[in-house]
Amino acid sequence: MKKYCFYLFTILTVFAFNSCDNEPLEGFDLSNPNSQNNGNINNTQTGIFQVDFDSQTFVADQISATRTDEVINISGLRGANGELVTLTIQGTTTGTYDLGVQNGLTLSGGSYVEPNNQGFGTWVSVTDGVQSQGQVTITSIDEVNNKMSGSFEFTGNNYSTGTAQTKAFTNGIFTDVLFQDGVGSSNNSNTFFAKLDGVEFVEDAANAILSNFSGQQILTINGFKNNGESLSLSIDGDIAPGTYSFDGFGNFTNTGQYVGDDPSEVYNANGTFTIISHDTTNNTISGTFSFIAEEFPQVPGSVNIDVTEGAFSVTY
Template identity: 35%
Template sequence: MKNILSISKLFLVLIAFAVTSCDVEPLDPAINLDDFDNSNNGPALFKADFSGSTWTATSVEALVSGNFIAISGLKANGEGFDFLVQANAIGTYPANTNLLTFTPSGSEFGYWSTNFNNPEENTGSITITNINTTNNTISGTFNFKGYWSDTSVTSILPVQFTNGVFQNIPFITQDQTGDSFFAKVGGTEFVDVDILTTTISVGSQEFISIGAQNAALNSMTISVKSSLGTGTYAITGNATTDGVQAIYDFNDVNYTAATGSITIISKTATRIRGNFNFVTSGATPFTITEGAFDVEY
């Protein structure tokens, strides 16, 4: 995926993202969408124009963390925009090297801000105009050309998303999520600044993936099949048959776990806690020890 999304190999497993542990803020149905002025004093709104009409979210949420800003604008039927931007401050960021998506209702695929056949194409941008740390709200604008993410389908044309606006979107910080992640690499603590958790489908199987990233943009991802309960599961290096998997990305090189195990200590419908250890593939393997996670998914 590095030739498609340069921001992190974290996306090798976290190919779709979810803002976890956020309270969904309903939009005021009486707002005038023409009143956007970035004053950060009004109600939350999220809108964009495409296919000849204006689309307006009915719920919004955001996360501002060490390396990333995540923003969602959704409708009750499940369709909506999801953004994951490598940033933590105001500024304009290119769409093709970040993740801006629109997913139609009932689809596992959507329109992504990267042209998979030409990753260097300038597909648009997202601008963070204000991060209000007093009210914990974030505002900005966006526009991007979205390409269908199922590359096996060539009949679906790109969609241009224009006049995108998100204003006064409530956000939480990484410290407020209550999620935790710990591991040592060769005996040295892996100090994370971001934790992202989501459920993804790989073929007919669903996985819960927990990804952590440090300030140097190295990342670690732990994945377990959603169907697994409490217990200890071996990592054998066979991605087809193993119910658990792990990846360590160091200096933009992806190292998969060759041996090890992941233990699910507790699991509910929304939260999972466990331990892990593994040794990676590669000429000089990395040894990951004392791994632990406790996250909402």
């Protein structure tokens, strides 16, 4: 179950990551699909993204893809009701990648969010981190035109009702999907600041996204670098001003995470954060944070990082 929770946290980060410079995903609230761009959806399709499940074919009408130094993310969105398939690939070259198999603290995975999801319709390709739940094969990457193609299949697992359920996703393809190198730009009004062991974390983009998993609204605030380095906070979607302690991995909210430029370098936040203001009408939030970033898992010789002077003011 902890592996499932850990990957859900990764999904939240992927949503925010892909939304940095891709309007179809920006400000996307899985618990309120009509909030996306005030209902004005950009139907421009760049390539083909489709997969079979439940005796029908999902064909995305909006596709978003990014590539950093370590990771490829591809998302396909269908309709205005929040139906979404996402692939997270720990690699940047052609080849075949197992889904749901943990390598150090990283794993590649696929996920599906049902339309009109109220928190119980999220399926992810991870169980215990050992058994493969599928594969993604990247067959070609066109470096001139920034397009990639490949195929995928996976078994989606859903633990939100207590008893594990599975769903088969087969015959998946993505063809000539346009991808962006790096995280792009973020909302110009967003600010994000922190120091790591006294050195400023200079992000290339910062944003926030409101989502709903297992009936719980989650607000994820992120600072990204193009090399894959990131600082992320995941908090209650309706959080009130005040000071809170970070919880550990295995929880959906009140967690913090630092990921180094090597995606196997994952650190859990042990400290506090303060919400200064939160306007749920205009979707703005500001606050501060400081914590010891503890290498996860903690083993003899683990190195911790002192995160200080953290501050954010973002729109979601």
